[in-house]
Amino acid sequence: MANPSKKQRLSVYLDPEEVKTLTAHAARRDQSRSLIAEAAIVSFLSPDAAEGQEAATTKRLAQRMTRMECDVGISVEMLAVFVRFWLTTNPPLAEPAQAAARAQAGERYDIFVAALGRRLAKGPKLRQEISEDIDPARDAQ
Numbered sequence: 001m002a003n004p005s006k007k008q009r010l011s012v013y014l015d016p017e018e019v020k021t022l023t024a025h026a027a028r029r030d031q032s033r034s035l036i037a038e039a040a041i042v043s044f045l046s047p048d049a050a051e052g053q054e055a056a057t058t059k060r061l062a063q064r065m066t067r068m069e070c071d072v073g074i075s076v077e078m079l080a081v082f083v084r085f086w087l088t089t090n091p092p093l094a095e096p097a098q099a100a101a102r103a104q105a106g107e108r109y110d111i112f113v114a115a116l117g118r119r120l121a122k123g124p125k126l127r128q129e130i131s132e133d134i135d136p137a138r139d140a141q
Helices: 016-029 033-045 047-089 095-122 136-140
Strands: none
Touching: 016 033, 033 047
């Protein structure tokens, strides 16, 4: 029976590319390939490994949520600026002209939706065109 306190031999099969990577890593660390492989296996089997993966996933999700919040903020601000501009520059129409304006608005809306669809399909996205490093203090002046 093998001594439980003594290390046991284990044979594994690795692809040639992994062997090259393992060998190079061991050489950089001035350690044996066996010691590097053992450390990797211990790390993989550690209960902390799952927590580390979960933490990395949580970090990526948080970054995506931050990006989405920024995108939504840009969208809301853009819409608010457009509505304010539109309301201040367009006077109300006289009653007889309203029917013709509604018909023309329907056509223009269809053209707008088609253009929006094309833009969303091939980009670039508006948020990519807006510089994120614009100084907010400069805009307030």
